Amino acid sequence: DIQMTQSPSSLSASVGDRVTITCQASQDISNYLNWYQQKPGKAPKLLIYDASNLETGVPSRFSGSGSGTDYTFTISSLQPEDIATYYCQQYDNLPRTFGQGTKLEIK
Amino acid sequence: EVQLVESGGGLVEPGGSLRLSCAASGFTFSNAWMSWVRQAPGKGLEWVGRIKSKTDGGTTHYAAPVKGRFTISRDDSKDTLYLQMNSLKTEDTAVYYCTTQWGVVVVGASPDWYFDLWGRGTLVTVSS
Numbered sequence: 001d002i003q004m005t006q007s008p009s010s011l012s013a014s015v016g017d018r019v020t021i022t023c024q025a026s027q028d029i030s031n032y033l034n035w036y037q038q039k040p041g042k043a044p045k046l047l048i049y050d051a052s053n054l055e056t057g058v059p060s061r062f063s064g065s066g067s068g069t070d071y072t073f074t075i076s077s078l079q080p081e082d083i084a085t086y087y088c089q090q091y092d093n094l095p096r097t098f099g100q101g102t103k104l105e106i107k
Numbered sequence: 108e109v110q111l112v113e114s115g116g117g118l119v120e121p122g123g124s125l126r127l128s129c130a131a132s133g134f135t136f137s138n139a140w141m142s143w144v145r146q147a148p149g150k151g152l153e154w155v156g157r158i159k160s161k162t163d164g165g166t167t168h169y170a171a172p173v174k175g176r177f178t179i180s181r182d183d184s185k186d187t188l189y190l191q192m193n194s195l196k197t198e199d200t201a202v203y204y205c206t207t208q209w210g211v212v213v214v215g216a217s218p219d220w221y222f223d224l225w226g227r228g229t230l231v232t233v234s235s
Contacts, residue, residue, distance in 0.1 A: 001171075034221060036152075043204055043225035044144075044152060049211055055223065056210065087152055091220045095170045096142070096154040 002026050002090050006099030012107045019075040021102045023088035028068050032092040035064055035073045038101075039084045047086075048073065080106060109133030109224065111205050116229030123195050123233070129188040129205030129226055136186040137161065140208070140218040143179060143190050145201035146228075155179075155203070157219055158188070172198075195233045202228040 003026040013019050023033065035048035046055050048064035051071055061076045075082055083106055088099040115127040129141070140163070143155035156169040158179045167179050178191040188205050208216075209224035 032220070036222075038152075043206075043227055044222070045225075046211070046221060046223040049221045049223075050213065089152070089222075091217075094157075094168050096157075096219075098152040098154070101151045 001095055002029060002093050002097050004088055004090055004097050004099040006088055006102055008102060009100060010103040010105065012105045013078050014107045015078055015080060017078045019078050019082075019104065021073040021086055021088075023066075023071045023073070023099050025069045025071075025090055025092075029090045029092035031067060032090055033064070033066070033071050034089045034091065035062075036087045036089065037082075037084045038087065044087065078104075078106075109209060111207070111224060111226035113203060113205055113226040113229040116203065116231045118232045118234065119195055120235050121195060121197055121233055124191070124193045125195065125231060127190040127192070127203055127229055127231070129190075131186045131188065131207075134209055134224075136181075136188075137183040138218075141179075141181065141188045142206050142219060142222065143188075144204045144206055144222070145199075146204070147198070147201045150201075153201075155190070160218070163218075192231070195231075197233050200231060200233045202230050204228045 005024045031051040033051045036044040038044040052064045063074045085101045085103045087101050112130045119125050140159050142157040158167045176194045180189045206222040206225045208221045211221040
């Protein structure tokens with residue numbers, strides 16, 4: 001199975017800050033990577049697919065990049081409504097696997 | 108309205124069985140590859156398994172922790188996905204979501220790459 005290592009596990013930032021989350025795969029996943037946002041008590045929401053493509057309707061302050069085994073998710077200017085847990089997920093192989101999540105809080 | 112609605116969760120004793128349902132509406136369910144993802148209380152997301160459309164063979168694939176105990180099936184006449192869970196363990200306690208790829212269209216993509224449609228989930232508690 002492909003292991004996805006996400007960091008940090010939690011993050012506290014101020015409104016307006018640039019926030020970066022990283023995700024490392026245990027092998028090359030060829031950009032087959034999604035990023036999800038999950039708010040408490042809600043289902044996950046797809047934000048980024050194919051490592052860098054913004055899902056329709058998702059604000060442009062969200063972005064993704066990376067290649068090979070190393071990927072980055074960025075919020076360019078943190079907003080209060082961005083408080084959530086974020087997950088990466090690979091779809092290069094079965095089983096699909098998720099990172100352990102990054103809980104984002106407002107400072 | 109395009110939606111997935113899970114049902115069937117509840118409290119079950121270790122070793123027991125439970126069947127979850129996921130009712131789909133607003134899209135062509137028979138063409139969809141459907142997946143189950145679960146989330147233990149306070150924990151992260153875990154992929155449980157997937158079923159292809161019947162057109163694509165209807166085959167299933169499972170995560171190792173549930174293989175041999177869980178069975179995914181579908182009834183396209185009812186637009187419904189199922190998860191039969193047997194020999195339940197306390198570590199199966201989780202919110203179970205059904206999910207599929209619906210809106211993202213990428214040429215050459217497999218129908219289960221992008222989980223962009225999710226249900227609200229149903230809670231399964233395995234406890235004595």
